[in-house]
Amino acid sequence: MFILIVGCGRVGSSVARTMLQEGHDVSCLDEDPESHARLEVGLEKGWEDLGGQFTVGTGLETDALIAAGIEKADAFIASTDGDNTNIVIAQIAQRRYHVPTVIARILDPLRAEWYRRQGLHTICPTRVAIDMLENAVREGAQRDGGQPDGSVEAA
């Protein structure tokens, strides 16, 4: 599979590395040339030596997207640090380039939920964290036999 990842931060670079190691073709696009270094963390060889591709540019630049290979992408991941950027470029990948699998990372749960209902595959790390925290609190409360208000359930 050819995977294009826009936004090479902690999340993007980590997914890129894993996908490359699993045998996929991976291309990363980031406006910061320095982000290339993050791709090589923990790797024995250079990113390009392992077959990876890296392009400097933004996901709104048509030239950059094409140089990064969007026209042949099987999957597109929008993982920049901007929710709105991710939402916009994911829709560009979907509507203009008809990439079969498009995933956008959206931190704001409300926006993530609405765009999910519009047919965009969204991942919301904040939502995941909220759910995990709530479950952790519930489990703790159950273990202690306490009620949410702190009272103890009658046996």
Added chain:
Amino acid sequence: MYIIVVGAGKVGWNLARELLEKNHEVTVIESDRRRYLTVEQELEHNVSYGDASELWVLERAGIQRADMVIAVTGDDEDNMLICQVAREKYNVERIIARVNNPRNREHFDLLGVKPSVSATDLILRLLEHEVPEYGLVHLLDLQEEQLEIIEMLLGKESRVTGRRVGDLSMPEGSLLISVLRGGKGFVPGPETVLEEGDEVLAVLDPGREDDLKELFGPAAGGNGAG
């Protein structure tokens, strides 16, 4: 009308002021705290602090009852998203988006965010109008209707000066509709002979400008031969 203006920069602030003077109800949303405090001194309760790409901020500003949303922040992605959400989620009838980088206009179109306004494009249009040697002036651009009207000034070098309109092979999808000569306009017939200094108006399908330039422009090599 109830109008929400997003972004209290120079454009947003002045726009809000004008709209208020025209007795519209206006809320300006600004996400920068310092800017908000500055603008609030003048606009008072008509300005609201928050990031308008967060849905609850739009809802707090009453987007459900807004007649119009105008997004004029300095960030194209924000303007696109805010207008898309306004139209598709909150069914706001009218939206206007500011394009900061003209290259992004295609993205606005793709997301259905129309109309969009780019100051750079507007100035370029004016430049075309002010500088005749630029060749071809857009008088009207109806993007939705796929229709354009352009004006061309025929110079001495033009391939068509001295030729009959009936002899011109106008490109498909274009039509010569008027000739301005000596300050007066008329509809040319097949027998009309074009002269140097004529301003010709043509209606055409978008994307045909180059064909017309080719036909009406100077002959290749500039030797004036038709």
